[in-house]
Amino acid sequence: MIPRQPEPELMLEPAQARAYAEADFAAPHEGFVDAFAEVFPGPVTGPVLDLGCGPGDVSLRFAARYPDCEVDGLDGAPAMLAAGDALMAGHPAARRVHLAEGCLPAARGPRAPYATIISNSLLHHLHDPAVLWQAIRRDGAPGAAVFVMDLRRPDSTESVQALVAQYAADDPDVLRRDFEHSLHAAFTPEEVRAQLAAAGLDGFTVHVTSDRHMIIFGHLPGHR
Numbered sequence: 001m002i003p004r005q006p007e008p009e010l011m012l013e014p015a016q017a018r019a020y021a022e023a024d025f026a027a028p029h030e031g032f033v034d035a036f037a038e039v040f041p042g043p044v045t046g047p048v049l050d051l052g053c054g055p056g057d058v059s060l061r062f063a064a065r066y067p068d069c070e071v072d073g074l075d076g077a078p079a080m081l082a083a084g085d086a087l088m089a090g091h092p093a094a095r096r097v098h099l100a101e102g103c104l105p106a107a108r109g110p111r112a113p114y115a116t117i118i119s120n121s122l123l124h125h126l127h128d129p130a131v132l133w134q135a136i137r138r139d140g141a142p143g144a145a146v147f148v149m150d151l152r153r154p155d156s157t158e159s160v161q162a163l164v165a166q167y168a169a170d171d172p173d174v175l176r177r178d179f180e181h182s183l184h185a186a187f188t189p190e191e192v193r194a195q196l197a198a199a200g201l202d203g204f205t206v207h208v209t210s211d212r213h214m215i216i217f218g219h220l221p222g223h224r
């Protein structure tokens, strides 16, 4: 297994943020909402917290799928939030999506405690992954539904290169470089299980869902 190589936490470069917001993430991001719906069947109502929301594509798709919810997105990178303006403009769910600048661990979801918390592709950016699990415990209501999706680290540099060639060959350089760095920065399912145990979240499930993704989900301790 190759060692983890952390990447910069915040995506601060405007060119990087623009390329990210313009990329076609329809399949993985709709897949995020599909996977949420499979794990947590039933309606979602009220405020939802999206940690590391970036330009808000997942926040919008989630709000579109669940018309009785509102999504509060939090991200530490002004460039990523600004890049989301174009996604928001004219989107039918935009009035129920509120993105705000805030850097974990200091920032809080503005309407905490939340009954639902989601996060896509934030975990591998964090130098200290405990920051995500602590923010979830802090901002989640007792029994809250928590759903996280992230990349997982391949076991060799050759596997990283093969995934970059398979999934990012036609992407702009900046995105291809980010994808490669992110695969090196990602955690393995075993590492995430250890993080969860340390955070008192050992009731959560870690599922490998593809050659490069995993989902992590469960209910926070306490009543539902």
Ligand SMILES: C[S@@+](CC[C@H](N)C(=O)[O-])C[C@H]1O[C@@H](n2cnc3c(N)ncnc32)[C@H](O)[C@@H]1O
Residues within 6 Å of the ligand: 009, 010, 011, 012, 051, 052, 053, 054, 055, 056, 057, 058, 074, 075, 076, 077, 080, 102, 103, 104, 105, 119, 120, 121, 122, 125, 126
């Ligand atoms: C790969 S992007 C994912 C964005 C979005 N969730 C999506 O799926 O499109 C990761 C995001 O996490 C943000 N981020 C990283 N570390 C953070 C921190 N400590 N606090 C808040 N946001 C952070 C980055 O700025 C970036 O926008």
